[in-house]
Amino acid sequence: MNRSSKSSTTSSNLLPLPPGPWKLPLIGSMHHLLFPSGSLPHIRLRDLSQKHGPHLMHIQLCERSTIVASSPEAAREIYKTHDLNFAQRPPSIAGNIVTYGCTGIALSPYGHYWRHIRKLCTMELLSTKRVRSYHSIRQEEVLSLMTFVARNQGSCINLGEKIFHLMYAVISRASFGERFKEQEKVYEVVKAIVVEAGLLGVTDLFPSKKWLQVVSGERRKYEELHRKVDEVLDDIINGVALKVEEGEAEGLLPVLLNLKDQDDLELPLTMDNVKAVILVSIYIYIYAYISVSDIFVGATETSSITIEWAMSELLRNPGAMRRAQEEVREAFRSKGYIDDETSIEKLDYLKAVIKETLRLHPPLPLTAPRVARESCHILGFHIPKGAQVFVNAWAIMRDPNHWAQPERFYPERFLGSGIDFTSPHFHYKPFGSGKRICPGMLFALPNLEVPLAHLLFHFDWELPFGTTPQNLDMSEAFGSSVKKKKDLFVIPTTYAEVPILTTK
Ligand code: HEM
Numbered sequence: 001m002n003r004s005s006k007s008s009t010t011s012s013n014l015l016p017l018p019p020g021p022w023k024l025p026l027i028g029s030m031h032h033l034l035f036p037s038g039s040l041p042h043i044r045l046r047d048l049s050q051k052h053g054p055h056l057m058h059i060q061l062c063e064r065s066t067i068v069a070s071s072p073e074a075a076r077e078i079y080k081t082h083d084l085n086f087a088q089r090p091p092s093i094a095g096n097i098v099t100y101g102c103t104g105i106a107l108s109p110y111g112h113y114w115r116h117i118r119k120l121c122t123m124e125l126l127s128t129k130r131v132r133s134y135h136s137i138r139q140e141e142v143l144s145l146m147t148f149v150a151r152n153q154g155s156c157i158n159l160g161e162k163i164f165h166l167m168y169a170v171i172s173r174a175s176f177g178e179r180f181k182e183q184e185k186v187y188e189v190v191k192a193i194v195v196e197a198g199l200l201g202v203t204d205l206f207p208s209k210k211w212l213q214v215v216s217g218e219r220r221k222y223e224e225l226h227r228k229v230d231e232v233l234d235d236i237i238n239g240v241a242l243k244v245e246e247g248e249a250e251g252l253l254p255v256l257l258n259l260k261d262q263d264d265l266e267l268p269l270t271m272d273n274v275k276a277v278i279l280v281s282i283y284i285y286i287y288a289y290i291s292v293s294d295i296f297v298g299a300t301e302t303s304s305i306t307i308e309w310a311m312s313e314l315l316r317n318p319g320a321m322r323r324a325q326e327e328v329r330e331a332f333r334s335k336g337y338i339d340d341e342t343s344i345e346k347l348d349y350l351k352a353v354i355k356e357t358l359r360l361h362p363p364l365p366l367t368a369p370r371v372a373r374e375s376c377h378i379l380g381f382h383i384p385k386g387a388q389v390f391v392n393a394w395a396i397m398r399d400p401n402h403w404a405q406p407e408r409f410y411p412e413r414f415l416g417s418g419i420d421f422t423s424p425h426f427h428y429k430p431f432g433s434g435k436r437i438c439p440g441m442l443f444a445l446p447n448l449e450v451p452l453a454h455l456l457f458h459f460d461w462e463l464p465f466g467t468t469p470q471n472l473d474m475s476e477a478f479g480s481s482v483k484k485k486k487d488l489f490v491i492p493t494t495y496a497e498v499p500i501l502t503t504k
Pocket residue numbers: 105106107118126280284287301302303306358362363364367368369430431432433434435436437438439440441443444
């Protein structure tokens with residue numbers, strides 16, 4: 001047994017590795033993550049870091065040398081000082097097989113191709129201009145949800161599930177130009193990705209043992225999953241291709257299909273590239289799907305989960321609920337309804353509620369892993385080439401050295417603070433930072449703000465019988481994302497009539 005809780009110096013470098021927990025042969029420090037069982041990885045890593053390396057910790061996960069950054073100082077080094085060196089994602093067998101050789105944005109290696117598709121998606125789906133252009137889609141879908149809620153006032157409804165359907169519609173229409181009819185097929189494949197590819201495979205923990213891919217059955221499992229994903233994407237593409245020919249399609253996919261046929265592109269796109277890129281949209285379903293299922297490749301959570309957490313926190317904190325409702329009701333009282341996203345953007349308290357929700361419940365608590373492309377030195381430690389790096393955003397955003405009463409839901413802390421998602425405050429980075437910062441941020445924010453504003457404007461909310469603000473279950477489900485373990489059930493009462501939907 002190698003009891004190396006102190007920093008160890010590598011032979012090739014004078015600086016030591018960051019300190020970390022003791023190791024066993026073969027599995028390294030993996031057992032520290034597995035026990036006590038049921039402990040969530042971001043919480044376990046925070047506890048281990050507090051003991052071994054409050055800024056940087058080295059933890060050997062089987063063959064994978066892993067660095068965990070748990071302070072704003074360490075996050076700054078990774079996201080800013082050494083951004084280029086950490087602009088890479090670690091390889092994963094599931095990602096490689098399921099996502100067409102890692103040719104989507106999230107898993108694609110840093111380089112020319114990644115820059116190209118990221119720029120393309122940013123321009124065609126995720127830019128401010130594009131996001132604004134989805135206003136009418138969002139308005140229609142949000143009103144449709146409000147109509148459902150109004151019809152069910154006085155009854156207990158599963159809010160998270162309803163918001164998931166809303167997100168599905170908005171994202172599907174923005175990406176494919178229409179709501180993909182066979183929702184069930186998408187759900188099925190998303191569920192398969194989430195469940196089958198969600199866990200870190202044994203093969204990923206022992207990358208040098210290629211034979212494990214076959215012996216463990218993981219290769220076959222992922223190939224089967226890839227086949228299913230490919231079928232669904234073919235169905236979606238065939239449906240949209242017809243509209244593209246007729247010149248009446250809008251959205252990211254039609255743009256990509258048009259680009260695919262152009263020979264003069266700097267970087268020609270193949271059909272597999274198009275599919276890998278469009279999988280981004282499927283990932284968004286995954287973000288949304290998490291409420292009812294499990295995780296995908298250490299990713300994430302969704303707009304719908306964030307709204308569910310926000311509503312849960314507001315219900316537990318009646319003062320904050322009142323203030324948020326008063327603000328939105330005051331802003332739209334004269335009209336009697338909300339039709340203007342620009343005015344929503346001016347609701348400071350609502351924005352603070354969302355920031356505070358993402359502080360306490362970041363969808364990706366460990367953010368998405370990075371890899372050191374070259375060895376480097378950080379805060380007096382040696383970071384070896386190839387080490388995977390996690391920034392424990394969850395731990396940093398609850399660090400009492402940087403936040404007063406960190407466990408308290410207190411949106412007021414953001415008012416006038418100047419702390420924003422992209423401001424240079426490395427103790428608040430729910431969307432990551434640097435070259436690989438979440439490109440979906442501009443898209444995600446109105447998808448959070450607009451439904452939340454409507455829910456607060458039109459309805460008063462109560463918890464079902466037997467549930468009180470004090471005993472509302474806020475526990476998190478197991479996985480590398482922070483999702484609510486139990487769905488939020490609520491009883492709405494209409495405060496302001498929902499306008500009748502005129503278009504559909
Ligand atoms: C509340 C909503 C969301 C949160 C909190 C969130 C958070 C994150 C975080 C922390 C990362 C890793 C960033 C890093 O490594 O520094 C990430 C990456 C990413 N996110 Fe999001 N995300 C959200 C919604 C979305 C949406 C709606 C999209 C839709 C396109 C999206 C697409 C992506 C992609 C493609 C990446 C990988 C980027 C790359 O590797 O270049 N995200 N997200």
